[in-house]
Amino acid sequence: MFELNKLAKLSYNQDNPKSPYLFSGITVQIQQAERIALIGSSGQGKSTLLRTLALLSSPDEGMMLLEGASYQEVGARNWRKRICYVAQQAVMLPGSVEDNLRTASRLHGTSYESKLADELLETSGLSELDLQKNARELSGGEMQRIALIRSMLLRPSVLLLDEVTSSLDAMNTRAVEQLLQKWHEKEGTTLIGVTHELEQAVRSSERVWFMSSNTILEDAPTVRFFSEPSTEAARKFIGLIKEEVQL
Numbered sequence: 147m148f149e150l151n152k153l154a155k156l157s158y159n160q161d162n163p164k165s166p167y168l169f170s171g172i173t174v175q176i177q178q179a180e181r182i183a184l185i186g187s188s189g190q191g192k193s194t195l196l197r198t199l200a201l202l203s204s205p206d207e208g209m210m211l212l213e214g215a216s217y218q219e220v221g222a223r224n225w226r227k228r229i230c231y232v233a234q235q236a237v238m239l240p241g242s243v244e245d246n247l248r249t250a251s252r253l254h255g256t257s258y259e260s261k262l263a264d265e266l267l268e269t270s271g272l273s274e275l276d277l278q279k280n281a282r283e284l285s286g287g288e289m290q291r292i293a294l295i296r297s298m299l300l301r302p303s304v305l306l307l308d309e310v311t312s313s314l315d316a317m318n319t320r321a322v323e324q325l326l327q328k329w330h331e332k333e334g335t336t337l338i339g340v341t342h343e344l345e346q347a348v349r350s351s352e353r354v355w356f357m358s359s360n361t362i363l364e365d366a367p368t369v370r371f372f373s374e375p376s377t378e379a380a381r382k383f384i385g386l387i388k389e390e391v392q393l
């Protein structure tokens with residue numbers, strides 16, 4: 147369904163003796179709807195990889211295919227409709243919360259599904275929110291959920307989630323995780339989510355992409371990745387997080 151072939155992005159600093167690439171040689175395939183956790187230490191390029199997958203940044207080398215068609219064939223506009231990036235720092239457009247929620251339908255000339263929007267608001271803990279409120283006056287956690295719902299209303303095939311629960315308390319984090327799981331089951335949406343929380347990766351994915359050494363160093367079922375990582379880098383990474391969790 148979705149395929150990356152030797153995908154690469156050049157680094158800003160190409161004189162870096164270690165590698166001229168931020169990432170390279172990324173070859174992975176997604177056959178059917180899946181939930182994937184993209185993990186790795188800070189600055190590895192996880193956000194940049196997701197932005198590249200959504201064509202918000204262009205690949206320097208390699209190929210991306212959706213249902214067998216390359217991103218050039220599909221065209222940026224249609225590609226972005228089907229592969230949606232939800233940013234680490236939610237960005238609200240000028241206007242009310244409702245204006246923001248209506249963005250996708252306005253841009254793509256589709257009808258606005260207000261019933262679905264209400265359901266998604268309710269299940270993500272925002273039923274009390276005044277939709278006429280200026281979106282830029284929302285809290286960080288409220289913005290994150292509005293940005294997520296705004297993307298879900300597009301019904302993309304692939305949702306790229308960049309630490310979308312990082313500003314939420316434990317209860318709302320669980321609510322959003324459950325909302326996404328149900329959405330994945332019902333809509334058959336593939337979810338690729340970045341998280342720094344080991345437990346969240348375990349709870350909310352079946353497959354892990356571990357980024358290290360400028361590539362996806364490990365691509366494995368979640369349970370296997372955490373029980374028997376095959377590289378030293380992954381063992382170290384998991385070990386470090388486990389230490390943090392115990393503190």
Ligand SMILES: Nc1ncnc2c1ncn2[C@@H]1O[C@H](COP(=O)(O)OP(=O)(O)OP(=O)(O)O)[C@@H](O)[C@H]1O
Pocket residue numbers: 155156157158159168186187188189190191192193194195234
């Ligand atoms: N071509 C490039 N595009 C984007 N970032 C680049 C590029 N080349 C080098 N970089 C650097 O690589 C890093 C990539 O950052 P990115 O936000 O993708 O990492 P991340 O894994 O998401 O980190 P975090 O976990 O902190 O969110 C930044 O330090 C950035 O300056």
Ligand SMILES: [Mg+2]
Pocket residue numbers: 192193194234308
């Ligand atoms: Mg990031």
